[in-house]
Amino acid sequence: MGNERMISAFSKKLDKCQRNYSVTDKELLALVIGIEKYRHYLLGRPFILRTDHKALTYLWETKNLTGMLLRWSLKLAEYDFRVDYIKGEMNIADEFSRINKEEQVFEVREEGYSREDKKEILKTYHEISGHGSSNTMKFMIKQRYEWKGMYKDMERYCESCEICVRDGEQKINSKNKVIMVEHPNQHWEVDLMGRIHEEEGSKFVFVAIDHFTKWVETR
Missing domain, CATH: 1.10.10 (Arc Repressor Mutant, subunit A)
Known part of the structure; x- marks a missing residue:
């Protein structure tokens, strides 16, 4: 699988109604919101969802879903993914609950920046x-x-x-041209970033963005 790296994170507060959901419903809500948030990365690509809530691994095998669970399952039906269960202590997100609040993480600079x-x-x-x-x-x-x-x-x-x-x-006098795309890889936008630090021998970074999915490639 190679080295895994986090590319993004986000959070969302529950509204008054959502706070009354069962634990499983809250976990599933987080799944739905998270997948929809990164739809442009995930749609059309197989991916793995890891969770420490074991009930979610059985949900997709449950028949005769009704109400909210049925609507959510239909919303996720267009994605190609599987749900893997991991124990709480192995879950990266669980590490935040184990942080020593007394430990100094960042160095305090009294003199500030010149x-x-x-x-x-x-x-x-x-x-x-x-x-x-x-x-x-x-x-x-x-x-x-x-x-x-x-x-x-x-x-x-x-x-x-x-x-x-x-x-x-x-x-000032130029007009923006609206680019209409209907599928991935139809139109890419490219640019150069730099000049940057040369510790690794590179002066510029070549950036390409798929106009439909917003997928980014760099060299």
Whole structure:
């Protein structure tokens, strides 16, 4: 199977009605929402769902489903997957409940970041994002860094970027063309990201995105 890596995570609060569901119904609801969330990755591809709730492994063998369970099973019928049971202590998600709350995970920096540090961080992530907007930088940088006035610094950096200013002027009079696609691999969009750090010998990253599924390939 090779090395498995997490590519995304998300959470969702239950509404007042959903909080009254049985444990199995809540587990199945999480399954339905999760699969629908990543529909563009999963549809048309076989995949494995791992759960520590054993009742879910028998659900697909149950006949005469009614009501909500029937609707959910029909919603998932278009996907090609199997459900594997794993014990709670082997479940990655279960690790969060076992974290030592007293353990210091991150190092606290009292002195903060210097002006040079901030400039290098902004430069690196702005280039990695393909000279995207300040909102794109916010999403990427806030995962690892934080300082007072950080968002304002991002906006100023984007406004002062010569490449962004030049490209922005070229786009003023251009019209966006709507691309209509009906199936995967019909239309791909490609771009180059860089220049990036060269520890591994690469200066640029070639990125290709399937317009229909949003699947991303990089080289």
